[in-house]
Amino acid sequence: MTLHVPGLYPWPFDGDLRPENTALIVIDMQIDFCGEGGWVHSLGVEIANTRRAIGPIASLLETLRPLGYTIIHTREGHRPDLSDLPANKAWRSAQINGKGIGAKGPLGRFLVRGEPNWDIVPELAPAPGEIVIDKSGKGSFHGTDLEAIMRLGGIRNLIVTGVTTDCCVQSTLRDANDRGFECILLEDCCGAATADHHERQIDIFRIMDGLYGSIAHSRDLIGTLEAKV
Amino acid sequence: MKDRATDFPQVAARPYAWPFDGRFSPADTALIIIDMQIDFCGLDGWCAQCQGDPLPMAAVIEPTRRLLDSMRAAGFLVIHTREGHREDLSDLPENKRWRSARFNAEIGTTGPCGRMLTRGAPGWEIVPELTPLPGEPIVDKPGKGSFYATDLEHILRTRGIRNLVFTGVTTDCCVHTTMRDANDRGFECMLIEDCCAATLPHNHASIMAFTEMGHGIFGTVAHSKALIEAIS
Numbered sequence: 001m002t003l004h005v006p007g008l009y010p011w012p013f014d015g016d017l018r019p020e021n022t023a024l025i026v027i028d029m030q031i032d033f034c035g036e037g038g039w040v041h042s043l044g045v046e047i048a049n050t051r052r053a054i055g056p057i058a059s060l061l062e063t064l065r066p067l068g069y070t071i072i073h074t075r076e077g078h079r080p081d082l083s084d085l086p087a088n089k090a091w092r093s094a095q096i097n098g099k100g101i102g103a104k105g106p107l108g109r110f111l112v113r114g115e116p117n118w119d120i121v122p123e124l125a126p127a128p129g130e131i132v133i134d135k136s137g138k139g140s141f142h143g144t145d146l147e148a149i150m151r152l153g154g155i156r157n158l159i160v161t162g163v164t165t166d167c168c169v170q171s172t173l174r175d176a177n178d179r180g181f182e183c184i185l186l187e188d189c190c191g192a193a194t195a196d197h198h199e200r201q202i203d204i205f206r207i208m209d210g211l212y213g214s215i216a217h218s219r220d221l222i223g224t225l226e227a228k229v
Numbered sequence: 230m231k232d233r234a235t236d237f238p239q240v241a242a243r244p245y246a247w248p249f250d251g252r253f254s255p256a257d258t259a260l261i262i263i264d265m266q267i268d269f270c271g272l273d274g275w276c277a278q279c280q281g282d283p284l285p286m287a288a289v290i291e292p293t294r295r296l297l298d299s300m301r302a303a304g305f306l307v308i309h310t311r312e313g314h315r316e317d318l319s320d321l322p323e324n325k326r327w328r329s330a331r332f333n334a335e336i337g338t339t340g341p342c343g344r345m346l347t348r349g350a351p352g353w354e355i356v357p358e359l360t361p362l363p364g365e366p367i368v369d370k371p372g373k374g375s376f377y378a379t380d381l382e383h384i385l386r387t388r389g390i391r392n393l394v395f396t397g398v399t400t401d402c403c404v405h406t407t408m409r410d411a412n413d414r415g416f417e418c419m420l421i422e423d424c425c426a427a428t429l430p431h432n433h434a435s436i437m438a439f440t441e442m443g444h445g446i447f448g449t450v451a452h453s454k455a456l457i458e459a460i461s
Contacts, residue, residue, distance in 0.1 A: 012324070013328070014327070092445050096443070137412070138446075139409065139413050142414065174373060175377065178373055178377045178378075178406070179322075193442070193443075197442070207402075207428065207432065211328065
């Protein structure tokens, strides 16, 4: 039996959608990007633009967890000694208000592993047994075991959500597509620092009717899975 | 060459003068020219078969050639990439094949310039104006990014490259995928806005905006004139 989620194109391309070959990836839904006292908030960004994804992702998790889909969470952050922080990334992050990666914020050191602000927002806390990938860059494949975990788990389809649309989400989706994974971006489950950047990124993903994968709303996926049950 | 290196001024770029620490010489800096192939820039190439407009891509050949001349003369490493698949298509993901077939431009089938996006076909060649010189590394890649399933990172580390200048096509696809992956690896990147292009100009503009956000979250953006001035 084949199953397709309506969207930019019916996804996955071949209709082979099963809990055994499909994972949800929730990218960087951390306080540093979505919460008060986090790094992005400290830069004066309106965090409502990233927080918009929390509710839809929570609903999606409620649907996918009982069905047995693989759930993967990622966290951007650096080692406490910053040995994995490129010099140019450190320099750029300090240019805006002098408080760059590793500096003390209201909750702890920005984008440093183990700090309270580096945690995933409580609404989306990983459940026991769910995979958590710690990464030092925007993409989730470089310097991580994500690809090994996906190959070993037999994952072929990837449902992509999280923040920010134009940065870590885009980098990860592009890298996943090059590796042959069949991706779908759920546009209501992502967000960028500005709504404009979110929309423009979605426009880029639309080229050639899905050069990197399909795009849908989370209700399209949930509706498809519930209709099947 | 070593002494001259320290004489280069930083390049006027947005949002910061590049490179961030001012260290910039032919010993540590490379020009990367992405996918300037007939399949993307030619009137009968794969992109045109997919109903994409190749004219914006063709328009950057000339400015890229001028930059290439100038960087070659100054002794910089030049790296070319080509997107394309093995003749037996063993490196072509099934979903990539399926997507291209929807446009009647299935990768591996024959178009006006031979087998589309297939290594060795006439359409897969780099446009003649930008033909690699002997000794310039060419990286063949099956995806959009130039690091995945290639030896690009190995070549860059072996040569001691730290800074990368980005040109080529298309801005929103292979160029930015590669620049993002380079940035995650710690390379200091600069995108040359007049030497890259996308099928849709507004998507090209969006990529410039994304690059400049967060005080240059992926690097900087400059015009080729600024770089040529800095190294001349």
